[in-house]
Amino acid sequence: MPSGGNVRDAPELARQPEAVPQSGWPLAGPEVLRADAPPSARDIRDALVTKAGDLFLLTDLEGNIPPDNPNGFGLYHRDTRMLSGFELVVQGLRPTILLSTTHAHFLSEQVLTNPNLSCNDGREAQEQTIEIRRYRRLLESGARERLVFENFNSFPLPLLVGFRLAVDFADMFEVRGLVAHRALGQRQPVQREPGRLTFRYRGRDGVSCSTRIELDPEPHRIDDGFVGYSLELPAHGSRALSIRIDVRIGDEPVRPRPARPVPAFRADQTPIHTSDALFDQVLRQAGQDLEALLSGDGSFPAAGVPWYATLFGRDSLLTALLVLWRAPALARGTLRLLAKHQGQRDDPWRDEEPGKILHELRRGELARLGEIPFAPYYGSVDATPLWVMLLHDYYRTTGDLELVRELRVPLDRALAWCERYGDLDGDGLVEYARRSASGLVHQGWKDSWNGILHADGAPPPPPIALVEVQGYVFAALHGAAELYRALGDALQAVRLEREAARVQNAFEERFWWAEEGTYYLALDGEKRPVAQVTSNPGHALFSGIVRPERAPSVARRLVTDDLFSGWGVRTLSTRAKSYNPTGYHLGSVWPHDNALAVLGLKRYGEEDRALVIIEGLLAAARHFPLFRLPELFCGFARSAFGTPVRYPVACSPQAWAAAAPSAFVQAMLGIRLHGATREVRIIRPRLPRWLHWMRVEALSVGDAQVDLRYERVGDHTAVDVMAIRGDARVTFLDRWAP
Amino acid sequence: MAHEADSNPPFERLTVVVADDDAEVRDLETFLLESEEYRVVSVSDGDAVIRAVRGEAPALLLLDFMLPGKDANEVLAELSRDPETARVPVLVVSAYRELLRPFAQVRGVIPKPFDIMELLDAVRRECPRRA
Numbered sequence: 001m002p003s004g005g006n007v008r009d010a011p012e013l014a015r016q017p018e019a020v021p022q023s024g025w026p027l028a029g030p031e032v033l034r035a036d037a038p039p040s041a042r043d044i045r046d047a048l049v050t051k052a053g054d055l056f057l058l059t060d061l062e063g064n065i066p067p068d069n070p071n072g073f074g075l076y077h078r079d080t081r082m083l084s085g086f087e088l089v090v091q092g093l094r095p096t097i098l099l100s101t102t103h104a105h106f107l108s109e110q111v112l113t114n115p116n117l118s119c120n121d122g123r124e125a126q127e128q129t130i131e132i133r134r135y136r137r138l139l140e141s142g143a144r145e146r147l148v149f150e151n152f153n154s155f156p157l158p159l160l161v162g163f164r165l166a167v168d169f170a171d172m173f174e175v176r177g178l179v180a181h182r183a184l185g186q187r188q189p190v191q192r193e194p195g196r197l198t199f200r201y202r203g204r205d206g207v208s209c210s211t212r213i214e215l216d217p218e219p220h221r222i223d224d225g226f227v228g229y230s231l232e233l234p235a236h237g238s239r240a241l242s243i244r245i246d247v248r249i250g251d252e253p254v255r256p257r258p259a260r261p262v263p264a265f266r267a268d269q270t271p272i273h274t275s276d277a278l279f280d281q282v283l284r285q286a287g288q289d290l291e292a293l294l295s296g297d298g299s300f301p302a303a304g305v306p307w308y309a310t311l312f313g314r315d316s317l318l319t320a321l322l323v324l325w326r327a328p329a330l331a332r333g334t335l336r337l338l339a340k341h342q343g344q345r346d347d348p349w350r351d352e353e354p355g356k357i358l359h360e361l362r363r364g365e366l367a368r369l370g371e372i373p374f375a376p377y378y379g380s381v382d383a384t385p386l387w388v389m390l391l392h393d394y395y396r397t398t399g400d401l402e403l404v405r406e407l408r409v410p411l412d413r414a415l416a417w418c419e420r421y422g423d424l425d426g427d428g429l430v431e432y433a434r435r436s437a438s439g440l441v442h443q444g445w446k447d448s449w450n451g452i453l454h455a456d457g458a459p460p461p462p463p464i465a466l467v468e469v470q471g472y473v474f475a476a477l478h479g480a481a482e483l484y485r486a487l488g489d490a491l492q493a494v495r496l497e498r499e500a501a502r503v504q505n506a507f508e509e510r511f512w513w514a515e516e517g518t519y520y521l522a523l524d525g526e527k528r529p530v531a532q533v534t535s536n537p538g539h540a541l542f543s544g545i546v547r548p549e550r551a552p553s554v555a556r557r558l559v560t561d562d563l564f565s566g567w568g569v570r571t572l573s574t575r576a577k578s579y580n581p582t583g584y585h586l587g588s589v590w591p592h593d594n595a596l597a598v599l600g601l602k603r604y605g606e607e608d609r610a611l612v613i614i615e616g617l618l619a620a621a622r623h624f625p626l627f628r629l630p631e632l633f634c635g636f637a638r639s640a641f642g643t644p645v646r647y648p649v650a651c652s653p654q655a656w657a658a659a660a661p662s663a664f665v666q667a668m669l670g671i672r673l674h675g676a677t678r679e680v681r682i683i684r685p686r687l688p689r690w691l692h693w694m695r696v697e698a699l700s701v702g703d704a705q706v707d708l709r710y711e712r713v714g715d716h717t718a719v720d721v722m723a724i725r726g727d728a729r730v731t732f733l734d735r736w737a738p
Numbered sequence: 739m740a741h742e743a744d745s746n747p748p749f750e751r752l753t754v755v756v757a758d759d760d761a762e763v764r765d766l767e768t769f770l771l772e773s774e775e776y777r778v779v780s781v782s783d784g785d786a787v788i789r790a791v792r793g794e795a796p797a798l799l800l801l802d803f804m805l806p807g808k809d810a811n812e813v814l815a816e817l818s819r820d821p822e823t824a825r826v827p828v829l830v831v832s833a834y835r836e837l838l839r840p841f842a843q844v845r846g847v848i849p850k851p852f853d854i855m856e857l858l859d860a861v862r863r864e865c866p867r868r869a
Contacts, residue, residue: 104854109766133762135769144773148765238761242772 027437028348032179032371043648044071049305051292052106053140054078055247058306061100063110063134064088067166067225072175072306075143075211075247079310079364081175082211082247085166085225088134088147090159091117095132105292110134120158120230129153130233142246149240151233161241162221162228167199167211171364173372176307184365190224197222203365207250214244263298264329267291270699272665275692281627282618286661289628289653290323290330299333304631304651311361311376313338313383314445315656317390322595322659324390324397325666325673328700331394332403338387339410343378343417348435351379351443355410355417357387359443372438379440381432382469384414384422385476389543392479395486399675399702404483415480415496418473424463428506429523430473433462444469445593446536446571451585452522453578455531460524467519468536470507471543474500478544504545517553519546533563533573535593541600551604558597559609566638567620568594569613574635581635581645588647591617591629592656595663602667603736607686614664615688620644621661629657669696669710672736678702678728683736685719687712695722704728752797752865756780757787757813758831759805767800767831770858776865784808788816791823798865803832814841827864831857 050057057075059065065073067085075083088095095112102108112132117125133148151157169187173179188200195218199211213227221228231239267287274280295302295309302308303315316338320331343356350373351359359380367375391411395404404411422430432443441459442451444466454460477500485493511519513529519537520529537554540546546554557563562573568589572579580586594613601610616638621629623643631654634645668691670683678701687694693711704726711718721730754776758764761782768778776797781790784807791799799817803810810830817823818841828843833850845864848857 103766107770107854133765135766137770137773139773144769146765146769146772150761240765 026435027439028435029373029437031437044306045646045648045650047071047073047306048100048102048108049652050102050106050108050136050138051305051309052138054295054309055138055140055142056305056309057108057136057138057143059086059108061110062088062094062097062112063100063108063136064094065166067164074170074175075245076172076306076309077247078249079172079362079367080209080249081168081170081172082209082249083166083245084168084170085164087164088112088132089162089164090114090130090132091119092160093117096127105288106138108134108136117159120160123155123157125153125157130157130159141248142244145243145245147241147243148238149231149233150238151235154235156235156237157233159231159233160228161231162226163243165197165213165225165227167201169199169201169209169211171366172307172362173364173366179366179372184369192222192224194218195222197224197227203368205365205368207365207368209249210247212244212246212248214246216242216244263291263294264300264333265290265294265323265327270326271697272694273697274694276690278622278627279618279691282621282629283661283665285626285628286658289658290319290327290655293653293655293658296337297333299329300337301330301334301655303656304654307649307651308654310363311337311341311358313357313359313380314386317357317383317386318592318596319655319659321386321390321393322592322599322656322663324393325671326662326699328394328398328400331390331397332400335387335391335394335403335407338383339407341376342410342413349373349438350377351434351436351439353378353417353421355384355413355415356380356421357383357414359383359440373436377436377439379432379434379436379443381422381430381443381466382445382472384417385430385469385472388414388418388476388480389472392476392483395483395675396479397673397675399677401486401676404487408487411480411483415476418476419499422473425525427465427527428502429465429510430469431463431465431523431525433464433525446585448584450578450583452530453532454524454528455577457578460522460528460530462525464525464530465523466536467507467511467521468539468543470503470511471540471545474503474507474545475543477503504547507540507545508547508550512550516557518557519554532576532578533557535563535569535571535590535597538569538593538597538600541604542596543600544603546600546604548604551606555601555604555606555609558601559612561637564613564616565589565635567616567633567644569597570635572635579635582647584632587635588632589620589635589644590632590657591660592654595656595660598667599663602670602683605684605735607667607684610667611686611688614667615690617660617664624652628652629660630654631657665694665696669694669708671696671699673699673701675702678704678726680706680708680728680730681733681737682708682719682730683733685710685717687717701728702726706730751775751777753777753779753794754798754800754861754865755787755790755794755796756800757782757784757790757805758800758802759783760802763802767857770854771800771861774858774861776861782806784813787813788823791817791826792820795822796826798861799826799828800861801828801830801832803830803834803837809837811837811839814839814844818843829860829864 048059055077058073065086074081099111113128114130116127129152131150136145185203191198196214201209219227293301303312316334320334341358343352356378358376361376362374366372477496481493481496521532521534522530562575571585572587598610630652631650670685672681695709697707699706707722709720756767759782768780771778784805827845830847835847
């Protein structure tokens, strides 16, 4: 997962560089991401998250941002906390919560009430005789809030209402405790006007930030950290307050409103209905989350809220891959954007090389100043082959050769990176070794500092060749061969196919772990296998690199008890010395990881095992708030507690977790689209026993659309082609074909 | 430093009348439309709706069906008799769609409980703001 991961593990960032042998791999730049920085952001399991465009808000259940809170609550824009305190107090007390909800991804609502209160006129307001309704909407430029105070008493009440305010303009990396707190730029004096406070800050790079808070009606008291009202609530009457918060960084153009970008994904896109209302809710929430996570011009998904609300290579690519059959526009936007930021030069500080696809793009002050190497950072070994994979899958799905032509040069460069820079030691495998002192120690998806360990707990020396990365490279080479053939370059296609075969042979020869019947996690810099039973070989199945005769064994291993918790496939076997069910990558369950395994199992005809995993994840989803699959959850066995155990700082929503249910549906339905021939291929469809029917509407293939209905009849699944609009055909196959 | 309100071209603040007898729903609709920069006049009974439409000449009326005094059919019948109010576009927000009689000025019915995005999209469609 994205860099920074969780702060508790302070994962992937260079926390223990001395623990990782780096001989022969000199590190560039200063080590600014510190292990001893105070961890700020802690438990956010009960936080409320709202998002609009590139702005997001993290509050407690009351809708408050308590000043000096340790949870990272606040209003964020471009990796900068634009509001760090906004707390409602009534007669000096915090009201009691009756209800707290996010009604839409940009809208939160609370219903609050009063404890016993002594008012200034000596009257006593009994508890629960004043109702406070709090509505807050996030916009792309700020927030709007309305508070309604309703008095159910038969006498008027004078009420002291106030807000504690703070604005720290902290960089996201400071908030997360990944760098020591430092004052970078200069705070400007707070500008006070009637009914209005403006907080201003000038960064060391000269970029100005401001947060303006306007209140209507004008408050009776206003100072830099507090605004207050003496509200006269009439008997059986109400009073309302409106608050407007506008934020601004630099001279960025404010979007003309009410124009909204055309989203690359809509929650109601390719509607799916099933006989299971709870499954429908999981799908609906996942769709809404994906739409909410769209960022920038609405063409790509941010990785997750709150900590990863920005462009990540791996996350955006895998998300787009998982929902590609329903939403090719998301792939198109992601491919274009990542191509725009493709690596241009050899820059060890950013782990950048020509042709490499970025890992993470940050826009806060530290990144802008170059104090951290994240604007952008390129420390991802898999984003580049995944980009090629997505381009190929997009072409297969849509038949859109124009985009392939448009991205021909980035494609050439991405493949050149795989060959030239990806294989660091010339052994024919793609591996990683960080070059930046402030970069990631591990650069695959398990990027926490201890995400990749030998069986005895020792850190493997770089360069490290991960099992799933060889699969991605294989799939990228194969897919690229098809793209070049479509572009008329048959020679290049043949060369790439030959190279793909070579990668597959090397993979089978060097990664196969006969004793366990699966693949090693990795090979270290001394070419010793990292002999750990992990979820990663599921990605190898997804990529298609696994020889068919070995697939049943790999599949069996994935759903054996030490790896399969009952809720999903763990990242690491319980038998491993380093297993930890609450470790970030050491035994936890990640929905996207499972979704890739499910698609891999489907590819190799292992439908029964795929359904076991799907059932586990969907059962888990029903225990989470809003039926939303989080970034990850703990690896405890299903039998142990009967409910999945939440991970304290998991992002929720998280893009690739929100994409997972779409992949589950695709695997059940057996759908594979071929846009160039307008063909919907249905391969061994299989509904689970708990699902009687499923319906997919307006499935696009080329410029045609298809409606399908699946129904379980005994142990079989029948498919009814309900409608075909346009020139398309539906074909049924018994095995996966390229 | 300029803020959005300072730097954006000024919008003409169009008026929307929101009619619902449920205080919480009325508050929510009022808040949502104000956050869209509409000027909102909110009322809670049928007679007040007619007074507000006559007095405010709104760009849109958001009308609950079951209102004290006069229900939506009665309100619409009265509005449609008056040339001054017969052209005010109306979105009916109600679970009682089948009870609604046909009126030319009704542009759509949004079922309750309503989806927030559906409500906002419908209002924007009927009542686009002009710069």
